[in-house]
Amino acid sequence: MATDNPFVDPATSFEEAGRGSSFAIDATLAVGRNASLTLGTDSLIVLDEAFEKRDRSNCCGLWPSGTANTRAIPFYNVLWAELKDSELTLSYASPSAKSVVKAATLKYPIEYQMVELVNKWILRLLDRAYGQSQRKKRAKVLVNPHSGKGSAEKWYYRDVEPLLKAAQCSIDMTKTRHSGEAVEIAERLDIEAYDIVASCSGDGLPHEVFNGLGKRPDAKKALSKIAVVHIPCGSGNAMSCNLNGTDSASLATLAIIKGLPTPLDLISITQGETRTLSFLSQAVGIVAESDLATEHLRWMGAQRFTYGFLVRLLGKTVYPCDIAVKVAIDDKNSIVEHYKREKTNFEPASERRGYKYLLDDDASATSGNEDGLPPLRYGTVNDKLPEGWELVPYDKLGNFYCGNMAYMASDANFFSPALPNDGYMDLVCVNGDISRLTAMNMMFSLESGKLYEMPGVWYRKVLGYRIIPKDQEDGYISIDGERVPFAPFQAEVHRGLGTVLTKSGHMYEAPGPV
Ligand SMILES: Nc1ncnc2c1ncn2[C@@H]1O[C@H](COP(=O)(O)OP(=O)(O)OP(=O)(O)O)[C@@H](O)[C@H]1O
Numbered sequence: 001m002a003t004d005n006p007f008v009d010p011a012t013s014f015e016e017a018g019r020g021s022s023f024a025i026d027a028t029l030a031v032g033r034n035a036s037l038t039l040g041t042d043s044l045i046v047l048d049e050a051f052e053k054r055d056r057s058n059c060c061g062l063w064p065s066g067t068a069n070t071r072a073i074p075f076y077n078v079l080w081a082e083l084k085d086s087e088l089t090l091s092y093a094s095p096s097a098k099s100v101v102k103a104a105t106l107k108y109p110i111e112y113q114m115v116e117l118v119n120k121w122i123l124r125l126l127d128r129a130y131g132q133s134q135r136k137k138r139a140k141v142l143v144n145p146h147s148g149k150g151s152a153e154k155w156y157y158r159d160v161e162p163l164l165k166a167a168q169c170s171i172d173m174t175k176t177r178h179s180g181e182a183v184e185i186a187e188r189l190d191i192e193a194y195d196i197v198a199s200c201s202g203d204g205l206p207h208e209v210f211n212g213l214g215k216r217p218d219a220k221k222a223l224s225k226i227a228v229v230h231i232p233c234g235s236g237n238a239m240s241c242n243l244n245g246t247d248s249a250s251l252a253t254l255a256i257i258k259g260l261p262t263p264l265d266l267i268s269i270t271q272g273e274t275r276t277l278s279f280l281s282q283a284v285g286i287v288a289e290s291d292l293a294t295e296h297l298r299w300m301g302a303q304r305f306t307y308g309f310l311v312r313l314l315g316k317t318v319y320p321c322d323i324a325v326k327v328a329i330d331d332k333n334s335i336v337e338h339y340k341r342e343k344t345n346f347e348p349a350s351e352r353r354g355y356k357y358l359l360d361d362d363a364s365a366t367s368g369n370e371d372g373l374p375p376l377r378y379g380t381v382n383d384k385l386p387e388g389w390e391l392v393p394y395d396k397l398g399n400f401y402c403g404n405m406a407y408m409a410s411d412a413n414f415f416s417p418a419l420p421n422d423g424y425m426d427l428v429c430v431n432g433d434i435s436r437l438t439a440m441n442m443m444f445s446l447e448s449g450k451l452y453e454m455p456g457v458w459y460r461k462v463l464g465y466r467i468i469p470k471d472q473e474d475g476y477i478s479i480d481g482e483r484v485p486f487a488p489f490q491a492e493v494h495r496g497l498g499t500v501l502t503k504s505g506h507m508y509e510a511p512g513p514v
Pocket of ligand 1: 202
C-alpha cells in the first residue's frame with residue numbers, strides 16, 4: 001500500500017502486517033498489550049503507545065517517526081537485541097542532534113510461551129542489522145588525549161564507548177602517553193585477540209598503527225587481519241571522512257560497528273635508510289608547507305591551512321624538484337572510466353590484494369611466502385633509478401601531492417577519483433607560476449571534488465615515483481600530515497596490503513568524479 005509518509009516502511013506497512021501474510025506474521029512480534037515490533041525492509045518499526053506519552057517532542061524532529069506512537073529505526077542503527085530474564089532489550093543508536101547519535105534502549109516483557117518465537121525473531125533482526133558485517137567486534141582502542149584541542153578522552157567516554165558497549169563489542173582501551181607509543185602497541189599486539197584497532201585521534205595515530213603492524217615479522221598477516229579504523233577526535237580527520245563518511249565521533253563509531261573489511265592500498269616510502277608506510281598522502285610544496293609551517297597558527301583551527309595556502313598562492317611560490325614517475329593511467333577520461341568500473345565491482349576482499357595482472361615488474365605478486373612487508377619492486381631511493389624511469393626537472397613546481405584517499409579534510413575532496421584498493425596512488429602536480437585566478441578557482445573546486453578536471457591540474461594514477469627537491473636549503477615534506485626530513489624520497493604502492501572498514505566494502509564515502 002502506498003503511503004505519503006516517508007518514515008513508514010513502504011514494504012511492510014502496519015496494515016499489511018495486520019492483514020496476515022505469513023511474512024508479516026513472522027516479521028511482527030506483539031510485545032505486551034500495546035506494542036508491536038515489525039521487521040520492515042530497511043527499518044525496525046516499533047509501534048508502542050507509550051511513545052505518545054513519553055516523548056511527544058520526537059527529539060526535535062530528528063527521529064524518523066511515522067506517527068506519534070510509531071518509530072522506524074533503520075536497521076543500520078540497530079546495535080543489539082537480546083532476551084534475558086523474560087525481557088527483550090533492543091539497543092540502537094538514536095539521533096540526538098544533527099550529527100550525533102547516542103545509545104538508547106527499548107525494553108519489553110516477554111511471556112514464557114513466546115521465548116522461542118522471540119529468539120528466532122532476534123536472529124532475523126540481527127541478520128538485517130549487521131548483514132555481512134562482523135558482530136561483537138573485539139576492539140583495541142587508542143585514545144590520544146592531546147589530539148586536536150584535547151577533547152579526545154571526553155569524546156571517547158561520551159560518544160564512543162557507550163555505542164561500542166551497546167553493540168556488545170569488547171573493548172581494551174589505552175591512552176597514549178607519548179608520540180610513537182601506538183607504533184609499539186601495534187607491533188606487540190596479539191592479533192588473534194582483536195579484530196580492529198580504533199584510534200580516537202587525528203590521522204597521526206592510524207599512521208602509527210599501520211607502521212607498527214608493518215614492523216612485525218608477520219606484517220602481511222597482521223595488516224590483513226586487523227582492520228585499522230579511525231574515530232575522529234583530532235584536527236586532521238581525513239581518514240574518518242573517507243571511510244566513515246563523517247567527522248563526528250559518534251557517527252564514525254556507528255559506521256565502524258557496521259563496517260565491512262576492505263583492503264587498503266599502502267605505500268612504502270624510502271628516505272635515507274628508513275622505510276615507512278603511508279596510508280593517506282605525501283606532499284611536497286604548497287600543501288605541505290601550508291599545513292606544517294603554520295603550526296604557530298593553531299588558534300585559527302582549520303582556517304590556518306587555508307590562510308597558509310593563500311599566503312603562498314599570492315606569492316606564487318615554486319618548489320623546484322626532479323621527479324621520476326611510474327605512470328599507470330595518465331589521461332583524465334580513462335581515470336574516470338577506471339573509477340566507474342570499480343563502482344560496480346563487488347568482488348570479495350580476497351581478490352583485492354596483490355597484483356594479479358601486473359606481472360612485468362611486480363615482485364610483490366610473487367611474495368606469497370614472505371611473512372613481512374612485500375619486497376620493494378622499484379628498490380629504494382638509494383638504488384639506481386628503476387628501468388624505464390626518467391628524472392624530469394620540474395623547475396616551476398608549486399604543488400606535488402600524492403593521495404591514497406579522496407578527502408584530505410572534511411571540505412577538501414582533493415582526489416575524488418581515488419579508490420581504496422585499485423593498486424594505484426593518485427598524483428596531482430600543479431605549477432607554482434599559474435595565475436592567481438586559476439589557483440583560486442582550483443581551490444574553490446575542492447569542495448565539489450572537481451579539482452582533477454581543472455585545466456592546469458596534472459592528474460595521474462601512478463605505481464611509484466622518486467622526488468628530489470633542489471635549489472632549496474630547507475623545506476617541508478609531509479607524509480600522512482606528519483613532517484619528515486627535507487630529503488629525496490621514493491614511493492611505491494602495495495595493492496590491498498592494509499585493511500580498514502568501510503560502509504560499502506569497496507569505495508570511499510567521498511562523491512567520486514562521476
Ligand atoms: N600523549 C601524547 N602526547 C604527545 N603526543 C602524542 C601523545 N599520544 C600520541 N601523540 C602523538 O600525536 C601525534 C598527532 O596525533 P593525532 O593522530 O591525534 O593527530 P592530530 O591531533 O590531528 O594532530 P594534529 O593536531 O597535529 O593534526 C601523533 O603522531 C602521536 O604520535
